[in-house]
Amino acid sequence: MDEGQIKIIQGCIDIGALISVIGSSAMLISIISTGSFLGKGKIWNRVIFFMSLCDMCGSFDLLIRKNFLNKADKDDGCKIHGLTIQFFFISSILWTTAIAVNIVAVGLLDKEVEVVEKYEYLFHIVIWSISILLTVPLYYIDNANRNGNGGHVMGDATFWCWITDRYSKYRMLFFFGPIWMVFFFNAFVYISMEIINKKRNKDMNETYSKYSVAKRSNLFLLVFFITWIWGTINRIQNLISSGKSIFILYLLHAIFTPLQGFLNSMVYFWYSIIEHFIIVKKEIKEQEDNRRKNRPRHNSNNARLEEGRPIKLVHKRSDRDLFDNYYVFKPVPSLHRKDRGNTSFNELNNNLDDSNHNNKDYHGKDKRKTLERQKTNVTQYSEYSCKSTSHMLKSSGS
CATH class of the missing domain: 1.10.287 (Helix Hairpins)
Structure with a gap:
């Protein structure tokens, strides 16, 4: 790629990462300031909170990538930076699985939210443990390769510090493989819920739909797909032909991957604001219609005709x-x-x-x-x- 194309891609990464930091931060501030984090019945907000926290940290890592990318071969800063990107993006994706599990418990198993909250600590144990298991081995593999003169595993990955092109197989093993397993699990959960909702009684539909996060589960799935499909295709192409770069694939990768935090905030935070304004506008319109309907009419016979009542036969002066x-x-x-x-x-x-x-x-x-x-x-x-x-x-x- 020429210098102009590289600048375009770097600009897309900067803009996307900055927007994601702002969107994720707004969601975190909203949850804390409204008192929606602590207390019973608020497990949905806590799951969203930790997902947004990981999105914000991962996006912030992308913003400061140049400070480490320029010193990729001189010190271990780029390696540590790449490991933090790996950890936070994996954690964010795993928190979407926690949302899917909550939906199964509430919608399919008909459990109360308070009952699900008793097992909330298991989400933290499983998610943080898997994130560490998919991150720490890369540190030791990198050290082993350096000592054996095999080169850097964690280093310059073209536009940020991560797994280098030389070891693209580790990208599939430690990152893209796990995230698509999560995607198919979430898709299975959401599609199953839609099918079961149509077959079972309305009580389950009410239980499932009264939680705003559950109603937007399909949107989380859509965000997941459009965020990572381009990066996956690009990295597969790097694995097949490492010496050939396709600009359009790198551009799509640079646009959508940093936007993960912003798109997640759109689904939860900004979607709630837009939905609130739509509801308020609808209520105002209903009030105006009711006021217009209850307004006294000058011609009583017309009013009686509209209401289906007989017309008075007494002739009044009009x-x-x-x-x-x-x-x-x-x-x-x-x-x-x-x-x-x-x-x-x-x-x-x-x-x-x-x-x-x-x-x-x-x-x-x-x-x-x-x-x-x-x-x-x-x-x-x-x-x-x-x-x-x-x-x-x-x-x-x-």
């Missing part, structure tokens, strides 16, 4: 009724329709004569007063219309 009583819905007399205007006045006069025989309208009001008011409105409107029209004609003439 805006339309008032409009009918005070305004005339007949052609208004104008300059061009004098005959129609006179007819309207004649009709009103006839109606006034008829009102002597029937003094009440269908609202029970005095019909004669209503007709007189209508006639007055027509007269006033006609005079106003004539004045307006003559004014317009004068304006257009001038």
